[in-house]
Amino acid sequence: MTSLERVLCALRGEPADRRAFTLTLSLYGARLTGCPVREYFTVPRRYLEGQREVVDLLDPDILFTPFVLPFEALAYGGEEVWLDRFAPNVRKPPFRDPDLAEPLGEGLLLDPGVGYLVEATRLLAGEFGADRPVCAVVTAPVDLPAMLLGIETWLEILLFDPERAAAFMHLSEDHFLRLTAALFDAGATFLACPVMFANLRLVTPGLLEKTILPTLARCFGLSRGPVVFHHGGNRIEDHLRHYAELPNVPGFVMDPRDSLSRAREILGPGRLILGNLSGPALVRAAPEEARVLASDILADRAGDRAFILASGHADVPFDTNPDTLLAVRRAVLDAGAVT
Amino acid sequence: MTVGNTTDIEKLKETLFSLMLDAEREGAVAMLLGFAHERGFQAAVNDLLEPVLQRVGEDWSRERISLAQGYVAGKIAEDVLLAAVSSHGDLRLDVKGPVVLGNVEDDYHSLGRKMVAVFLRAAGWKVVDLGNDVSPAAFVDAALEHGARVIGVSAMMLTTAENIRAVRAELDARGLSGRIRLAVGGAVFKLRPELVREVGGDGTAASAIQAPALFDRLWAGGPEGEGT
Numbered sequence: 001m002t003s004l005e006r007v008l009c010a011l012r013g014e015p016a017d018r019r020a021f022t023l024t025l026s027l028y029g030a031r032l033t034g035c036p037v038r039e040y041f042t043v044p045r046r047y048l049e050g051q052r053e054v055v056d057l058l059d060p061d062i063l064f065t066p067f068v069l070p071f072e073a074l075a076y077g078g079e080e081v082w083l084d085r086f087a088p089n090v091r092k093p094p095f096r097d098p099d100l101a102e103p104l105g106e107g108l109l110l111d112p113g114v115g116y117l118v119e120a121t122r123l124l125a126g127e128f129g130a131d132r133p134v135c136a137v138v139t140a141p142v143d144l145p146a147m148l149l150g151i152e153t154w155l156e157i158l159l160f161d162p163e164r165a166a167a168f169m170h171l172s173e174d175h176f177l178r179l180t181a182a183l184f185d186a187g188a189t190f191l192a193c194p195v196m197f198a199n200l201r202l203v204t205p206g207l208l209e210k211t212i213l214p215t216l217a218r219c220f221g222l223s224r225g226p227v228v229f230h231h232g233g234n235r236i237e238d239h240l241r242h243y244a245e246l247p248n249v250p251g252f253v254m255d256p257r258d259s260l261s262r263a264r265e266i267l268g269p270g271r272l273i274l275g276n277l278s279g280p281a282l283v284r285a286a287p288e289e290a291r292v293l294a295s296d297i298l299a300d301r302a303g304d305r306a307f308i309l310a311s312g313h314a315d316v317p318f319d320t321n322p323d324t325l326l327a328v329r330r331a332v333l334d335a336g337a338v339t
Numbered sequence: 340m341t342v343g344n345t346t347d348i349e350k351l352k353e354t355l356f357s358l359m360l361d362a363e364r365e366g367a368v369a370m371l372l373g374f375a376h377e378r379g380f381q382a383a384v385n386d387l388l389e390p391v392l393q394r395v396g397e398d399w400s401r402e403r404i405s406l407a408q409g410y411v412a413g414k415i416a417e418d419v420l421l422a423a424v425s426s427h428g429d430l431r432l433d434v435k436g437p438v439v440l441g442n443v444e445d446d447y448h449s450l451g452r453k454m455v456a457v458f459l460r461a462a463g464w465k466v467v468d469l470g471n472d473v474s475p476a477a478f479v480d481a482a483l484e485h486g487a488r489v490i491g492v493s494a495m496m497l498t499t500a501e502n503i504r505a506v507r508a509e510l511d512a513r514g515l516s517g518r519i520r521l522a523v524g525g526a527v528f529k530l531r532p533e534l535v536r537e538v539g540g541d542g543t544a545a546s547a548i549q550a551p552a553l554f555d556r557l558w559a560g561g562p563e564g565e566g567t
Contacts (some may be wrong), residue, residue, distance in 0.1 A: 081445060086498050092447050152450035155410055159362050202406045204362050233530070235402075280530075313530075 002131035003061035004189075009338065011250060013270045013306045016338040019298060021309035022060040023316050023325060024279050026067035026137070027087050029054050031318050038082050041068055042112075044119040051124055055132075057322060058329055061308070063128055065121040065136040065188065067315050071113030072139045072179065073147035075104060085318035093150045098157060098164060101148055103171045108178050118182045125187025136188035138180055140195040140232070141172035141219045142212050158197075158207055169215045176219045184224040191225065192253065194232035198243070201234050208242065221247035228274065231255040231312055240266045256281070256312050260300055272306050277328065279311035283320045287327035294331035305338050348386055355391045360404060362411045368418045380423040380430035388416060388461065396548030409546060410450070413457040420460055433465035438554055439481045440491040441469035443502045448495035451525055454547035455491060462551035475509035482519050489557045491522040491550070492540075500527050500534055507539025520557040524550070 001009075001017045009016035029050020030040040040046045051063055070090045074080050078094035095101045108114055117136075125134045139147065145168040146154040157165050180191055197203055198212045220227045229236075229243055230253040236243070237258035243249065244267060251272030254263055263273055276297060282290060294309060301307040309332060316325070351374065358367035375383035395412045398404045423430040438459065442452050449471055456466045467485050469477060478490050490510075494500040503523055510516045523540035524547075535543045544553040 081498070083498055089496065089498060091445060150450070151448060152410075152453065155407055155450065159407060159411060160364070200405050201402055204360070204405055204407050204411075206362065207407065 003059075004131050004133055006061050007133050007308065010306055010308050011272050015305065019307070019309055019332050019335055019338055020061040021328070021332045022062035022064075022135075022274075023058065023277070023282075023311045023328060024064055024067060024314070025051075025054045025058070025060065025316050025325075026064045027085075027315045027318055028320070028325075032057060032322075037084060037086070037318075038088075041066060041088060042116060044116055044123050047120040048123040048127060051128070055128065058325055062133045062135050062310070063124055064192075065124060065134065065183070066117055067137045068113070068117065069137065069139045069194070070147065071111075071117055072144065072175070075108055075111035075114050076101070076148055078148075087315065090147060094148050098149055098153060098168075101168070101171065103174055105174070106178075108175060109182055114179065117179075118186050121183050121188050122186035125189075129187045129189065133189035134187060135190055135192050135228070136180070136183040137192050137194070138176065138183070140193050140197070140216070141169065141176040142197040142215055143195065143232070144172040144175060145169075146197065154197075158203065158211065162211075165211060169211070173215065173219050177222055180223050180225075180227075188225065190250075191223065191227045192230050193220075193227050194230040196232040196234065199232065199234040199236065199239060213242065213246070216243075216246055220249055223248050226250045228253060228272075231258070231275075233313060237262050237266070244271075251308075253310060253312050260297070260304075260307070264304060270306050272308065273301075273304070274308045274310040275312050277309065277311045278313050279316045280313050282311070282324050282328075283317040285324050287321065287323040290324045291327035291331045294328045295334065298331060298335040302335070351387055352391050352394075355387055356394060359391065359395060359412045359415060360408050362407065364411055364414055364418070367411075367415045368422075371415070371419045372422055375419070375423070375428065380419070380426070380428040383419065384423075384430060384461065388419060392416060392458065392461065392548055396546055399548060400545040409548060410454065413454045413547065416461040417457045420457075431463060432460065434463045435465065435558070436489075436554075437465040437467050437485045437487050438489045438491060438558070439467045439469060439478060439485065439487045441473035441478060441481075441493070442471040443492050443494045443499055443506065444472055444474050445502055446494045446496075446499040446525075447471045448493075448525070451495070451547060452491075452493040455493070455524065455550045458547050458550055459554060464551065464554060475505040478506050479509045479513060479515065479519070482515075487519065489520050489522055489554050491524065491554070494523070494525040495527060496525075497527050497531070497534075500525065500538055503538040503540065520560070522550070522553055522557055 006016050006020040010020050030037050032053035033050045035046050068087050076094040079092035080088050081091040082088050228251045229249050235255040235257050254275035256276045256278035371383050399409045456468050459466050482490050520541040523543050528543050544550045
């Protein structure tokens with residue numbers, strides 16, 4: 001079976017020759033190729049070279065486009081920060097004054113950082129997309145304003161200024177649809193969208209129902225391809241009922257602290273679940289620990305055809321031991337076929 | 340509003356708690372100011388605001404309520420404190436401390452720090468807030484200038500949390516560790532509690548509402564904060 005066939009089996013709840021798996025190894029390609037991070041995340045060809053090494057090392061069933069959500073916000077301005085062993089981040093949000101925020105419209109795709117994301121997707125899909133899904137990672141439309149304004153300002157607007165909140169949601173929807181259309185045109189198989197401001201650990205029930213879910217439903221419904229809902233750093237097991245009816249969402253990446261059994265109970269049979277290794281925690285895990293962690297998850301999901309072993313939270317850290325990653329793969333192979 | 344007996348107070352606390360959870364900032368503030376008008380700001384804070392904030396804090400630490408609801412609670416507390424100051428009422432402010440707060444060098448995520456400042460002020464602490472992107476030397480200089488025995492440093496991400504090591508190094512270099520204690524906080528410390536020790540923190544709190552208790556302990560030189 002190819003990776004694409006294996007992932008489609010999980011999506012359809014069908015048997016497969018083995019469990020599909022992936023780890024978020026966007027940054028890790030820089031380590032494997034020895035490419036300076038700044039070059040890796042600005043030159044699409046360097047990113048492709050890094051992902052070739054990821055495939056050679058681990059042969060994951062899903063590849064990721066550059067996991068650099070800050071590029072989406074930096075297209076509007078602001079200040080970036082580059083560090084040796086991390087993806088770049090937003091040092092200062094683009095807008096101190098929310099009244100200064102303007103939609104970029106067609107200009108979004110002309111931004112160098114966004115252009116890099118799209119071109120890296122095109123290269124990745126061109127080389128691997130025929131037999132291995134390419135997942136493009138994008139900012140949730142309900143989270144983009146927090147990156148443009150800072151969390152405090154966005155929270156203040158969401159809570160106390162509904163008209164301005166609606167204007168930002170409109171900007172975000174336009175941004176999301178333009179960017180994701182370009183990523184699908186470039187060959188992305190599906191999107192993974194980490195969503196933070198749809199969690200009742202961040203927002204109130206009123207905001208979730210009246211503002212957040214309608215925005216997500218509009219954006220995901222208009223997306224040109226499927227959107228996998230990513231937990232975004234918070235547990236979502238107890239929130240799944242809110243997200244279950246979102247259109248165009250075939251699956252959910254669960255938080256490493258979530259119970260996959262409970263998620264399956266809530267979602268019912270057949271809905272795709274991905275998870276729930278912690279990507280950042282792998283840097284501290286010895287190979288045998290990682291193998292046991294992965295094996296335990298696989299044993300828990302042994303009878304669940306609609307499951308893909310995947311890492312959650314953020315990217316796998318630069319300093320992670322390659323043997324730890326290989327131990328995860330070994331656990332997958334040891335678990336055998338999905339019957 | 341007439342406040343008669345304990346039952347009335349309990350009802351008011353329930354109402355205030357509900358208003359906070361529903362993000363009804365104006366209603367909650369009006370209620371507290373009405374109470375203050377009748378019984379004084381000190382009573383409004385001691386009998387109503389503080390116990391409700393305590394409950395909000397407990398629920399927040401157990402993830403029963405959201406960041407937004409905690410934020411609204413902080414704004415309500417801030418509104419009442421501002422009203423108390425401008426009314427020159429009976430509320431005893433700045434009776435503890437001072438303490439110094441700031442976001443560590445390269446960090447511009449101010450929400451947590453501002454919320455900590457609000458809850459510290461509501462608990463009577465004098466707060467010297469240095470803002471974002473504060474250098475290690477500026478933290479320590481400010482602590483010495485104001486006689487602060489606790490510095491609170493905020494960092495949201497792992498990349499900036501690493502910069503807290505330089506604040507610890509600055510305290511060590513000036514022979515102040517032990518005399519000036521280092522409270523650390525931010526989203527990353529909830530995900531990776533072991534970071535508190537790794538970056539040289541003396542303690543942390545699970546939420547902004549629990550910061551006053553942490554600062555009480557650190558100021559007294561007592562046991563370190565939750566999460567350490």
